[in-house]
Amino acid sequence: MSTSEVLRASGVSLRYGETPAVREAHLSLAAGEVAAITGASGSGKSSLLYCLAGVLPVDRGEVRFEGRVLGDLDDEEISTLRRERFGFVFQYGELLPELTVEENTALPLRLAGRRKRAALREAGEVLDRLGIGDLRERRPGQVSGGQSQRVAVARALVHRPTVVFADEPTGSLDSANAGAVLREFLELARSRGTAVLLVTHDTTVASQADTRYTMADGVLDMAGAAR
Template sequence: MSKPIISAKKITKSFGQTQALRGVSLDVEAGEVLAIMGPSGSGKSTLLHSLAAITKVDSGEIEFDGQRIDTMNDDKRSMLRRTSFGFVFQFGQLVPELTALDNVALPLLLNGIKREEAYQRAKTWLNNVELASKANSMLGELSGGQMQRVAIARAMVIEPKVLFADEPTGSLDSLNSEKVMELFIKTAKEHGTTVIMVTHEPTIAAYADREIIVRDGQISGAEAAVNPAQTRADKAKVRIV
C-alpha cells in the first residue's frame, strides 16, 4: 500500500456511558473507495465523522495527508473541511429555498471564489451529474434521486481530496440507488477522489474497492480485501477511460 491519505490509530470516542469507538485503527489509500458496514449503533457514523474532522476523538491519532487532525484547532478543522473534504449525507446540506445551481455554487462562494467562476464551475458539475436541464429548478421541485445527484455535484465542486458519504442512497429505491452510486463512483474515480462511505446495503458496498465492518465500536475481524480487479469501482474506472 502506498502512503495512506488518512490514517487513524487506536481512536476512541465516548458519549457519556456509551463507548462509540473503542480503539479503531484504519489506513485509507489515496484514490481508494472504502465502504464501512455494520449493525445500527455500532459506531459507523461516529467513525466517519471522526475521520472527517467533524467529531473530536477522546484519544488516539488521526492524520490526513501527513497532518494531525485530532490536535488541530477548530478554525483549522473547519478550513480543512471546506477545502479538502466533500460530504454527501442523507439529510441536511442542501438548501431547499435555492435553485439546484445555487446549491452547487454555494461551497465555492463560501470559499471566496468569484461569482462568475463559481457559477461556471457549478454548471459544469450539474452537467456532470446530468442535471443541466434542472439548473434553475428549486430544490423542492426535484425528485429524490435528482436531489442526491445535486448533493454529489455540490460535494465534488470543490474537487475534494476525500469524499465522505453516510448512507448516500438511504432514501432511494434500489434502481435509483444503483444509478446514483454508479455516477458517484464514476466521478470519484475520474477525479482520483478518495471515497469513504457508510452503508447498510451490500449491493452499495459492492461498489467499493474494500469493505470493513464495524461492530461494537471496533473494526471486526480481518478487513475484507476484495480483489480490486473484480470491483464495480474498478469497472467504472475502466468504462470512463
Template sequence: MHEILRAEGVDLFYGTQKAVSDVNFCLMRGEVAAIMGSSGSGKSSLLYSLAGVLAPKRGTVSLDGIAFSTLTDEELSTLRRERFGFVFQYGELLPELTVEENTALPLRLAGRRRAPAHTAAGEVLGRLGMTEYLHRRTSQLSGGQSQRVAVARALVHEPDVVFADEPTGALDSVNASAVLKEFLRLARDQNTAVVIVTHDASVAAHADTQYRMTDGVLTRQEAA
C-alpha cells in the same frame, strides 16, 4: 498509491458509552472504502471522527500526516471546507437556493467569485445529467435528482476525501444504483477518495476496500 487519511487507536465516547473502540484505518488517495454495519454499530460515529467533526477521546486522525488534534478549531474548519466533501442520506440541500447555487456553495464559501463558481457547478452537474435543472429550486426535484445535486456539491471543489453517510439509503433500488455509479465514477475521475457508510452490501460491493463495524470495532473484510 499515496496515503491520504489515517486513524490510529481511535476511541470515541458518548458520555460513558463507547461508540468507537481502538480503530485503526488507512485510506489511500483515490480509494473507495465502504464501512458496513447495522444501526448503532458505530459506523457513522467513526465516519464523523474521520472527517474531523467529532473529536476522539483517545487516538489520532490525520490528513496527509497532519493530526487534527494539532489544529485550531478555525484551521480544522477550513480543512473540512476545502479538502473534504460530504454526502448525507437525505441530501441536506438548502431549499432557498437553486440547484446551481447549492452546488456552487463550497466554492463560494472558499472565496471563489460567483461566475467561475457557477461555471464549475454547471460542469459537474452536467456530468451528472442535471443541466436542465440548474435554476430549479430543490423542492421541485425528485429524490434521485436531489441526491445527484448533493453529490455534485460534494465534488465540485475536487476535495481530497468525500464522506458519504448512507448516500443512497433514501432512494429506491433503481435510483440508488444509478446515483451510486455516477457518484463513484466522478470521484474516481477526480482521484478523490471516498468513505461510504452503509448497511447495504450491494452498495459496499462497489468499493475497493470493505470494512465491517460491530459494537464499535472495525475489521477489514477480506476479498472473496
C-alpha cells in the same frame, strides 16, 4: 488508485458518556481509493466517519490527514480543512431550500472565495456530467429524491476535494435510483482522483468499493478487497 495515503486512523476511540461508540479503530485511506464501512444501525460506523472528518473529537488515538493530526488543529484550521479539502454527502441531501440547484452545487466554491460567475460555471459543468444540468434553475423542493442526491454529489465534488465522506448516501432512495446515483458518484470521484469513505448498511453499495470494512459494537474489522 494511488498508493499515497491521505487519511489514517490509529487506535481511535469515542464514547458517549459511559457508552463506547468506537473502540480502537484502525483505518487507512489512499488517494483515489473508495472504502466502505458496513454495519447495522448503532454499530458506530457514522460516529467513526465523523471522527475521521474532524467533526467529532476522538477520546483516544489519533486521526491524520496528509500527516497532520486533526486533534492538533485549532477550530479555524479544522473548518478550513472541512470546507476546502473535504466533501460530504448525507442520506437526505441536506440542500439549502432557498438556493437553486446550481447555487447549492456552487456553494463550496463560493465559500472558498471563488467569484460567483466562475463558481456557477463550474457547478453547471458538474451537474451536466451527472445528467441534471437542465435542473440548475430549480429549487430543491422541485426535484425528485434521486435528483436531489445527484445535486448533493455534485456539491460534494465540485471543489475537487481530497476526500469525500458519505453517510448512507443512497439510504433514502429506491434500489433503481440508489444504483444509478452510486455509480455516477463513484465514477465522478474516481475520474477526479478523490478518495471516498462511505458508511452504509447495504452490502450491495459496499460491494462497489475498493476496500471494505465491517463494524459491530464499535469494533472495526477489515473485510478485504472488494475487487
